[in-house]
Amino acid sequence: MDNDKPVCRRDEIRNFQHALNAVLWRNNVLMVMNSTLVASMVVVGATGWRYRHSMVARFISLGATTLFLPIVSYVVSSIGSGNWKADCQDSYVFLILTWTVLVQTIGINFSGIAAVNDGDSQKLGPSIELLARTLWTSYLVVYYYSNNTFSDDDIGPFLSASTFALSVLSFVKITLKFFALEKARRSFALGRNTRLVAGFMEQLHSRQSEDEPIPPPIVMGEEKQQIEERPHGYVIINRAVTNGSLVTTDRVWQLASTGDVLLASRPQLKELCLSFALFKLLRRRFVKCRIPESASTRAFNFLQDVLLGDGDPDRIFRVVADEVSFLGDSYYSSLPACYFGKLLPVLNITVSLSIVTFCLASGVVIGAFFDGAGEDQRNCRPLSCTVLGDYYVGFGSLNFNYYSTLFLLVATILSEAWDVASYICSNWLKVALICSYVTHASWQQSPRVHRWLGGLLKLRIKWVNSCSDEMGQVSLLAPARRQPKTWSLRQKLFCFSDHRRVQHVKVPREVKAAIVEALIGSNESLSSGLVALQNSGIGDAVLWAIQGESTSDVILVWHIATSIVDSRHAASTSSSVDRTVATCISQYCLYLMKAAPELLPDDKAWSKKRYKEVGEEVRHLLSVRRCRWVNYGQMIELLGESSGQDEVVKNGVRLGKQLVELQDGGTVPIWGVLARFWSEMILCVASSDNLKAHREAIARGSSGRIRNAAA
Structure with missing residues (x-):
């Protein structure tokens, strides 16, 4: 109680x-x-x-x-x-x-x-x-x-x-x-799709001669066909009796060319279907499907005709960005599987x-x-x-x-x-709706469907972009014309502690155009700037600077030389197109060495080591002035003082002085040579076979459109 x-x-x-x-x-x-x-x-x-x-x-x-x-x-x-x-x-x-x-x-x-x-x-x-x-x-x-x-x-x-x-x-x-x-x-639309697409494309290539038109890649509908497993993957059989559910890029293009109300007024929709088809082809490489050499050559010809035909760099980079976005979603997003x-x-x-x-x-x-x-x-x-x-x-x-x-x-x-x-708002739903629209003739005649699909296809979430339209910039040498930048608190907390902080700038249209031009002119044969130098008229004088086994050393030498040439006219406020292309890609390649060395052709540890050694050497030589920004004369004087400096620094100074002399002579447009050299170099760098590193870079979003487009 x-x-x-x-x-x-x-x-x-x-x-x-x-x-x-x-x-x-x-x-x-x-x-x-x-x-x-x-x-x-x-x-x-x-x-x-x-x-x-x-x-x-x-x-x-x-x-x-x-x-x-x-x-x-x-x-x-x-x-x-x-x-x-x-x-x-x-x-x-x-x-x-x-x-x-x-x-x-x-x-x-x-x-x-x-x-x-x-x-x-x-x-x-x-x-x-x-x-x-x-x-x-x-x-x-x-x-x-x-x-x-x-x-x-x-x-x-x-x-x-x-x-x-x-x-x-x-x-x-x-x-x-x-x-x-x-x-x-x-x-067969997702998990087994890569083997199906690989087998289907190999089947088409084996039946066609080199003179026949290139078979269009598949967009959607392959899982609805009669499929048979073969030694090299799955193949579609009895294509002659298909029910019209197989959508290829040419079907989308043909419907758009007829003046269709939905597709003709929105060319970005057929480009999105092209991105989806290219994503399926690209994924074969990531899962290491066997790709015959003849198929690879004809695929490059297809890209030249369809993707690179009009030479519009913004369109090309947009298509590639959507392609990489689809690839990233297929590996790291729930959208493709949960809404399949x-x-x-x-x-x-x-x-x-x-x-x-x-x-x-x-x-x-x-x-x-x-x-x-x-x-x-x-x-x-x-x-x-x-x-x-x-x-x-x-x-x-x-x-x-x-x-x-x-x-x-x-x-x-x-x-x-x-x-x-x-x-x-996803591109996956957009592609599915477009393909359904292509395969349903009644939809193409219905104004109500046009209004409904037109409104739905406009929906997008702008702030979510898996492939950034920016490029990282890192420079070992900062010309005098570039003034110190005011850093926000977030940048001070998350940027690197030394003066070579990573900056991100929007990819200039000139850079996109230069890369596209270099890709078109490469004819599927990539070089680390050799072709550009041989065609420039000064190849014999500077070919020594690209010799050697290390791509990292070549990048460092030419980066130092480009910075020296840039500092020669640092007082000039004008900036030519070639100058913008050369300096931006040069600093982007150095950014890759600093932030993503695994994407370079060289060993990751080697690239990191060379960047660190050369960077510390340059910083030590420039520290005499106690100033991060030096002009051309000071740069040549300081970098040439030490007799025991790194061979890359010596070669960079030597090449820079050589290019400045050619520039002052007025006989050769040096900035044009450098722009073409760096455009070829980024194509060579982007073709690295380290697929795991590429996939991880896509996951981090650090790959950017410039490297993805080059790859």
């Missing part, structure tokens, strides 16, 4: 409060910390897959996934803790359980899934661990709600049903991911909209019944003694649970809405 209990002393009440407060405060800190991590995952996910592979994003993802289960288990298991020695009324239980389900739902959205190719070692899909966490979370929700430990009977049944529904939907979502992964893996076919998009969108609906309803109810101000998380009284007045002691603040849960409700809504919007 309560009357038989002694009155609680002050120290007993103080110890009682301290014990329960400690548990609540630990829970509150863990909830806030995990909510912050999960919200960061939503932000990272909204920026596209290129940022998911950055170091910070991987750290956040690893922290959130690693800490999720311990935090959730600890927080949820604390429900009712201490009740064995206290009589408590809990007001925060339903908020904790809702918060738990929301954390899990966001984690499922962030998990990657890709349609792996046959023969590809990369396996990207939902893990069994994620499924186990989903089941564990669902169990916790069912268990604690079944105990009915919360005190708000008015809203308890609704929140119980809502949270249980969210838990079921999260389980359905992860199940759909597993189903999508398996279906994509077995599909007709049923999966409907199911995934339905689940996402259902989650949004329940989140909105839960948010409205929570906001209506709890203002979060002045409410306690728990109201308890000790069982071992009697508190005067027989009242309950309040513990904690419901604000922690209230705002954390509302915050995650908003984050979940945004995450699901983003998931749907990213699909509706």
Whole structure:
């Protein structure tokens, strides 16, 4: 009986409060910390897959996934803790359980899934661990709600049903991911597509002579044909009796050329289909499918006719950017697999909209019944003694649970809405709609379809661009005309500590045009500037500067020489087209040595070592002036002082002085020679066979359009 209990002393009440407060405060800190991590995952996910592979994003993802289960288990298991020695009324239980389900739902959205190719070692899909966490979370929700430990009977049944529904939907979502992964893996449109395209193209090439037209690449519909497995891949049989569902680039081009209302007025749509077809051909290289030499030659001729025909650099770079974007999505995005076919998009969108609906309803109810101000998380009284007045002691603040849960409700809504919007605005849906339009004659005659498709095909998310239209710039020598740049706090924190900071500039149109011109003139034979020098009239005088086995040393020598020539006219404010091309590509090649040496033909460790050695040598020689910006005379004087300097520095100074003399003589347009040399050099550099490095660069988004176009 309560009357038989002694009155609680002050120290007993103080110890009682301290014990329960400690548990609540630990829970509150863990909830806030995990909510912050999960919200960061939503932000990272909204920026596209290129940022998911950055170091910070991987750290956040690893922290959130690693800490999720311990935090959730600890927080949820604390429900009712201490009740064995206290009589408590809990007001925060339903908020904790809702918060738990929301954390899990966001984690499922962030998990990657890709349609792996046959023969590809990369396996990207939902893990069994994620499924186990989903089941564990669902169990916790069912268990604690079944105990009915919360005190708000008015809203308890609704929140119980809502949270249980969210838990079921999260389980359905992860199940759909597993189903999508398996279906994509077995599909000839995704997982087996590379072998099918390779076999189909080889089949066509073997049946045609060199004089026959180049067969157009496939855009879509190959999975609907009669397919047979052969020694070198899958092939399409009985093409003569196909049902018209096979869409190739020529079908899209022919429809656009007839003045079609939808395609004729939007040439970017057929270019998008071309990008998709080129992506399928490019992916053969990444999975190491056998490509006959004759097929490679004819493919280059096809690119010259279709892609390089009009010579518009902006169009070419746009097509290549979309091609690389498709390639990145196929390896690192959930879009191709989760929204493949007709049923999966409907199911995934339905689940996402259902989650949004329940989140909105839960948010409205929570906001209506709890203002979060002045409410306690728990109201308890000790069982071992009697508190005067027989009242309950309040513990904690419901604000922690209230705002954390509302915050995650908003984050979940945004995450699901983003998931749907990213699909509706994706190029994958655009290509699918265009191909369906091409194969349905009734659509082509319907004004309503024209309006509907026209509006849908205009949708795009501008700030998500997996292939940046920028190029990194690094210079060992900074001419005097370039003044120090004011760096923002973000740049100061994340840029390199030395004076050769990485800058990113928009790729000039002149640079794009020079690379396209060099590619057209290469005739599938790439050289590290040799052809440009031989055709310049000064080849015999400077050919010594490209001799040697190290491409890295050649880049460093010519970069130093280009900087010296640039400093010769540093006072001039005019900048010719050739000068812009030469300096930009020169500094971009040095950027690759600094930031992505694995993309160069040389060994990664060697390129890093040579960049570091030459950079330190140049910095040491220029440090005498205690100035980062020197003019031509000072540069020649300082770089030529040391007799024991690196051979690359000596050769760079020698070549620079030689080019300046030729320039001052007025007989040879040196900037034109340098522009053509660097245009050929970037083509040679981009043709590296390190496919793993290229794929990782695409994942990081560090490859950029300039290198991708050259490759």
